[in-house]
Amino acid sequence: MEIIRNIFFFVIALGILVAVHEWGHYYVAKLCKVKILRFSIGFGKPLYQRVTSSGMEFVIAMIPLGGYVRMLDGRVDDVAPQDEHVAFNTQPVWQRIAIVAAGPMVNFIFAIFAMAAIGMIGQQTPKPIVGDIAPDSFAAQSRLSVGDEILAIDNHRISTWRDVAIELSTFSGEQSIPLTVKNANGVTQDVNLPIDGWKIDPDEADLFTALGFQPFRPAVTKKLGFIDENTPASRAGFQVDDEIEKLDGTTLENWGQIVSFIEQRPNQTSVATVLRDGQRVELNVTFGEKPNNPEQGYLGVIPYQDTWPEEYVLNRKLGPIDAIVEGTEQTWRLMGVTLTMLGKLLTGDVSVKNLSGPISIAQGAGISASIGIVAFLSFLALISVNLGIINLLPLPILDGGHLMYFTIEWITGKPVSEAIQEVGFKIGGVILFAVMATAIINDVLRNT
Numbered sequence: 001m002e003i004i005r006n007i008f009f010f011v012i013a014l015g016i017l018v019a020v021h022e023w024g025h026y027y028v029a030k031l032c033k034v035k036i037l038r039f040s041i042g043f044g045k046p047l048y049q050r051v052t053s054s055g056m057e058f059v060i061a062m063i064p065l066g067g068y069v070r071m072l073d074g075r076v077d078d079v080a081p082q083d084e085h086v087a088f089n090t091q092p093v094w095q096r097i098a099i100v101a102a103g104p105m106v107n108f109i110f111a112i113f114a115m116a117a118i119g120m121i122g123q124q125t126p127k128p129i130v131g132d133i134a135p136d137s138f139a140a141q142s143r144l145s146v147g148d149e150i151l152a153i154d155n156h157r158i159s160t161w162r163d164v165a166i167e168l169s170t171f172s173g174e175q176s177i178p179l180t181v182k183n184a185n186g187v188t189q190d191v192n193l194p195i196d197g198w199k200i201d202p203d204e205a206d207l208f209t210a211l212g213f214q215p216f217r218p219a220v221t222k223k224l225g226f227i228d229e230n231t232p233a234s235r236a237g238f239q240v241d242d243e244i245e246k247l248d249g250t251t252l253e254n255w256g257q258i259v260s261f262i263e264q265r266p267n268q269t270s271v272a273t274v275l276r277d278g279q280r281v282e283l284n285v286t287f288g289e290k291p292n293n294p295e296q297g298y299l300g301v302i303p304y305q306d307t308w309p310e311e312y313v314l315n316r317k318l319g320p321i322d323a324i325v326e327g328t329e330q331t332w333r334l335m336g337v338t339l340t341m342l343g344k345l346l347t348g349d350v351s352v353k354n355l356s357g358p359i360s361i362a363q364g365a366g367i368s369a370s371i372g373i374v375a376f377l378s379f380l381a382l383i384s385v386n387l388g389i390i391n392l393l394p395l396p397i398l399d400g401g402h403l404m405y406f407t408i409e410w411i412t413g414k415p416v417s418e419a420i421q422e423v424g425f426k427i428g429g430v431i432l433f434a435v436m437a438t439a440i441i442n443d444v445l446r447n448t
Helices: 002-031 081-086 093-121 161-169 207-211 232-236 255-263 320-347 358-371 373-391 399-412 418-446
Strands: 036-051 057-071 123-126 130-133 149-153 176-182 188-194 213-215 220-227 243-247 269-276 279-286 288-290 293-298 301-305 313-316
Touching: 002 036, 002 057, 002 093, 002 358, 002 373, 093 123, 093 320, 093 373, 093 399, 149 161, 161 207, 161 320, 207 213, 220 232, 220 255, 232 279, 243 255, 255 293, 320 373, 358 373, 358 418, 399 418
Parallel strands: none
Antiparallel strands: 036 057, 123 313, 130 213, 149 176, 176 188, 220 243, 220 301, 243 269, 269 279, 288 293
């Protein structure tokens, strides 16, 4: 079921972003009076197609990994003399640049509006307040303290833990991370987090664990708030509001001890003592195996959590103008972060193991959609910015490669020869294929 959910929202997300990107090319081409032959979302066999009143063929195709706008072009089409003025290749170079650049630019504009929509919908999210610091960690070597609220990283304003994760990722390979924090007494101070050349490792649980601190979370109780169906817990007769006191006669003080006890006993039978309506009840339970780790035991319950302190929660809802301003600022920052990470990939400060392919993107789409509209919009904005940046890279097979050729033509006054362009397209294709193959291999290795 999870796989189906991920695939569904992957197709939805990619369909939206591809349509937005290709619409940018289409719209500016129409403004420039260029004849459009086909607007395709996806590749391969058409699932839906129709011809518009202008004669353009609109297609939704089977493979949702991209799309294209095919324009009349004398380099590949037989163009009648009366149609030469509406062919792409006969347009002034500045118009061709505008048409090609429009796709990535609209991706950035889409991200701005997605971020603005988040601001207008409003967020209720935990503030970035430190809840725990691991001994002998990078965080423990700094003046960072439990209860500190992270206000900025390297002078970039922080509002949520998502902001923290994005900013921290840009310091892979650096020696330290400059933080601005506000302590529990309301005093603001600068804290330097030494990281000694730490690099992002996709095998690590998360950035926070790697650096030695964790977000604040309300305490988890021993009382059960949810019993999953067809699990060891439901078969043993556990009920919502049961409070686990003992397992095999061992008194367990907190939820962490309960989890540790269960994980160490896959496929073993235990006696659980629970408090139910003021009465102690004993239940015989055979723990299962975690689906993703059969060496760990599994019960199939979710406990209640204490309520969040009001001062630890961010409640924000913006008006349209403020939302657009903030959406623009956030999109600009995402663009900067993306470029920084691409640079670190080239220098080796970020390993190619961190490249993600369609499987990881599908998982991200499914997880964000299951959280809610705000998380899904945030995911779309992030991927849209990445799509725009990647398409501007100067690889001849991408929009950036075409822009490179057209810029050379604009400077020299004559187009790049078709022979050189052909060589460039082959080189660009090989590089792009190698990057995609690496990302897909990374996906497979992460999920096996």
